[in-house]
Ligand code: B12
């Protein structure tokens with residue numbers, strides 16, 4: 123069960139010395155519980171007190187880092203079953219597979235493609251996180267060679283082989299980079315555990331569709347002192363997806379609600395399995411893979427291995443990931459005020475939009491790609507889209523008048539004319555009344571705004 | 580100090596029981612330790628916490644008891660096939676499979692709709708002039724369980740069709756197919772209730788779903804039409820659980836029961852606020868299972884909202900073909916909400932429908948009763 127501020131407070135020094143910058147230990151406890159502050163900020167704790175607090179504050183799902191330095195990524199860290207209860211932590215790392223039997227040119231090309239895939243959304247650059255090297259050749263030295271090559275890639279690594287000798291060979295090459303070892307199974311668990319300890323690497327446990335056995339093997343690893351474990355209960359992509367969902371959900375419930383130590387680890391999904399013996403063509407398989415990937419992101423996948431690299435397949439997965447991991451406690455907003463687009467001078471046109479991040483970046487992107495020049499006035503609608511803010515009343519004449527005053531736009535431009543979004547047309551009269559500016563109702567979609575500014579304003 | 584050194588040495592040992600005992604001693608000692616030693620002990624103790632493993636307990640599936648359940652709503656009667664929505668007694672199928680799989684209803688319009696995205700238009704180009712033919716194609720070629728006939732043409736700014744004309748369109752569709760219908764109006768708060776009333780009368784005793792009642796229009800009229808002519812009502816609130824409760828209460832005051840209402844908590848598309856819909860729908864379903872009688876109705880999703888997203892329709896070289904992006908956007912939007920408990924989906928694209936159905940159908944099966952392939956060697960078998 124989730125800890126309360128009181129549980130945390132009991133373990134603090136209770137001196138209210140305020141050295142942490144909070145007025146009291148209780149205030150600090152509240153922030154700790156909400157993960158708004160780090161435990162190390164309180165310098166008044168003895169080491170054992172620190173550990174005890176760290177233990178109760180540890181997320182329900184252990185955070186596991188894979189890769190080192192700039193390549194590092196974190197899987198896990200969730201506290202709750204549903205995002206509305208708090209927020210989800212650490213966007214699910216997306217890993218793309220590559221096999222060790224590819225010829226050199228194809229191998230390099232795929233690595234490059236994986237590294238370069240990106241998609242910009244609401245001002246954020248969405249990218250992939252890691253490469254999973256598969257020991258398809260079955261050959262230890264080839265696996266090692268390929269791993270060696272991936273040292274130069276700028277992404278974290280997952281090493282996939284069920285053969286402990288091959289794994290050992292690859293770890294000799296890249297073991298100091300903290301790759302994820304995939305994976306330990308019933309048959310190789312002793313050897314894989316030894317390698318995980320020797321190289322201090324996280325290890326994934328692969329136990330398809332058998333949570334009882336999963337629990338047993340997780341315990342085996344833990345008994346050996348292994349703390350960084352990832353759980354892969356198998357991904358079935360056809361009718362078996364029902365079982366996969368059940369397995370994922372049960373693992374997460376056991377971790378969050380029952381704090382079952384054997385299951386308090388990140389879950390791995392492998393949508394790449396969609397490509398195993400598929401009878402569909404490539405397009406349909408890719409669509410299906412995206413379907414499986416988004417299903418699993420929705421239900422607790424903390425890290426995923428994907429095979430397809432088509433951008434149209436990955437965009438929806440990246441978008442869903444971004445959406446689900448936004449923090450429901452904070453509006454997705456940019457600062458209100460005046461923004462300059464392109465070259466501006468005192469004769470530049472002025473347009474108005476809201477500070478909802480999606481709205482702002484969409485409009486900004488449209489203006490830039492349309493080579494528009496002008497001022498963008500951004501209204502504080504508490505992070506709401508245009509029609510949402512019009513319906514909710516945040517988009518109103520007085521608010522726009524305040525924005526004009528506070529932003530000082532009247533000193534920047536000679537014009538007293540602004541373009542407002544088509545969806546805000548109902549507010550045009552009140553804006554004119556409250557600001558004294560002339561209002562021009564623009565197009566409904568900002569994709570037409572750049573041309574509109576050039577032609578009509 | 581001697582004792583501490585001894586204890587530290589003990590810590591190197593991995594034996595669980597000794598470590599447990601050590602920790603108890605250690606707590607009494609902690610106050611007297613010097614900072615440097617504290618740190619060493621701290622680290623060692625962390626290892627101790629990690630290694631402290633309870634004796635194995637049996638694996639027990641985490642199944643909950645739910646005091647409430649979702650009402651079952653029947654759609655289709657008279658000359659229609661029957662479809663049932665809802666009836667869940669648990670959140671997940673490993674607790675108890677749901678009695679009815681999620682249902683997809685295909686969108687059909689009373690006017691040709693030149694504005695529909697091309698990937699959809701190309702499937703229906705030949706039938707768009709006649710809603711009856713359109714509906715038939717959706718059922719025959721694409722296996723629709725249900726059809727939604729949108730009476731868009733009744734919109735005062737569209738074609739301003741009269742309620743009587745609307746009733747004629749409904750009759751045409753009723754004649755053409757034998758699946759249950761959702762009847763949608765144009766979104767005009769003044770005209771919708773009158774149109775829905777006429778349509779309801781034309782489809783008397785066929786148990787259609789009237790879409791929709793909301794707080795901005797004369798929902799009483801819509802409710803009365805449903806009661807008088809034996810239909811169900813779609814109760815639409817805009818991502819607001821309190822608004823939903825209020826509206827449901829009002830509808831039940833008009834004589835509808837839980838079994839006559841389907842809720843539409845509003846579908847915000849992928850990338851356009853889907854997280855709001857996720858939260859509201861999850862909370863709604865949990866409230867139902869916890870026993871909130873005002874929220875125990877099945878849920879619906881206007882999944883076609885997905886086509887409004889730029890990523891679904893906008894031509895852009897670097898995003899790849901819209902032919903693929905559109906359907907995926909619809910799938911991901913619908914699927915995400917299906918995983919939050921939605922029972923009926925209004926959709927447009929045949930492939931999206933197929934994909935959603937495939938996953939939805941697993942919801943009625945028991946855990947571990949499906950045959951699954953051997954994936955134990957996927958690492959080397961994958962091409
Ligand atoms: C997500 C959503 C919400 C989220 C809020 C998300 C947010 N942060 O804003 C939540 C759930 C909180 C919400 C609440 C409400 N919502 Co709402 N919501 C939506 C939804 C589904 C998507 C909005 C969105 O993200 N749009 C995307 C952004 C990018 O669009 P945009 O800001 O309009 O920007 C575009 C254009 O306006 C234009 N543009 C932008 N700036 C500029 C500038 C210039 C100069 C020009 C020319 C063009 C331009 O280009 C942009 C790109 O296309 C819409 C329905 C829909 N599909 O549009 C309903 C919708 C907007 N909501 C609606 C309503 C009624 C409400 C509520 C009042 C309901 C309630 N529960 O009380 C509340 C109001 C809350 C408040 N303001 O206090 C109605 C509004 C109806 C109307 N027009 O009157 C809509 C249309 C739903 C509907 N069909 O009824 N909503």
Ligand code: SF4
Pocket residue numbers: 134135136137138139140141142143144145146147148150151163164165166
């Ligand atoms: S620094 Fe520590 S002891 Fe001091 S007030 Fe903050 S939490 Fe309390």
